[in-house]
């Protein structure tokens with residue numbers, strides 16, 4: 001494996017490299033809020049060339065953390081994302097204590113309740129990494145008991161669990177394409193038991209936490225197949241990791257397997273050596289049966305257009321190209 005920059009062991013905070021010429025979606029509402037600093041080891045680009053790079057959203061705990069640990073132990077460069085700086089730092093430290101090579105670790109902070117921070121995360125990846133082989137759309141929150149809105153005005157669960165990943169995947173697609181990359185969206189079996197309410201996708205009229213969570217996972221699973229259809233150079237799959245004993249479990253299940261087991265399928269699906277069928281929904285390592293909407297091409301188109309509008313993507317891309 002080619003060597004990369006030797007970097008200091010202790011993570012250091014630098015001023016945000018996330019400031020960019022791209023006006024974040026929702027910038028009108030979030031303009032006065034400063035970007036958070038990204039957590040990383042060095043300010044300049046990391047010089048990975050031959051080392052595969054994987055970005056895992058929500059890698060501070062649970063399935064994301066265990067996947068990051070195993071990948072980094074295998075010599076993969078991993079970008080550890082989380083919504084708050086301290087848990088990202090703590091995750092980096094725990095990874096180092098468990099044998100991960102610090103030269104291959106990077107950390108990034110972005111609260112998906114703010115779409116501007118998702119844009120900043122994409123900019124962080126562009127600025128720091130010459131390649132991106134795999135994006136694992138893993139971060140998720142349990143739906144709050146009462147309906148909440150994000151700073152961008154979207155129902156919070158829909159934004160954190162789905163819209164943020166829609167935006168991130170699209171902003172990173174060129175890097176991923178260049179690497180014949182994979183986008184792995186961590187879904188949930190709960191997505192099967194719900195519907196997308198086209199008249200009220202933001203659940204303003206009727207909000208139930210279980211339904212809001214399930215709908216966010218349905219949207220993510222549909223998006224995964226839509227992405228596979230639209231981006232033939234990429235491999236896009238979704239996976240239900242199975243009931244897993246993590247911070248999220250009490251909200252949606254009773255007994256779960258250890259997080260290491262939940263991470264196992266995600267880890268293997270990250271490997272270019274494991275052949276997968278793009279567009280498919282996996283239950284563990286087997287192809288599973290998703291909600292019928294996942295195979296409804298009209299519904300996929302409709303969701304794509306709705307998502308583009310909700311995240312203000314056209315505006316962000318136009319500004320970037322200008």
Ligand SMILES: NC(=O)c1ccc[n+]([C@@H]2O[C@H](COP(=O)([O-])OP(=O)(O)OC[C@H]3O[C@@H](n4cnc5c(N)ncnc54)[C@H](OP(=O)(O)O)[C@@H]3O)[C@@H](O)[C@H]2O)c1
Pocket residue numbers: 057058059060061062063064081082083084087088110111112113137138139140141160186187188189240241242243244245246247248249253256
């Ligand atoms: N556990 C299960 O039984 C189960 C079953 C099926 C599917 N899944 C899926 O597996 C994935 C991983 O979940 P997990 O079970 O490992 O739960 P977890 O340990 O709670 O991990 C969730 C991750 O998402 C991050 N996150 C939460 N809110 C965020 C926000 N606003 N912005 C950005 N990141 C945010 C968390 O960061 P902090 O902790 O630092 O706040 C954490 O890193 C999720 O997509 C979940 O839907 C889990």
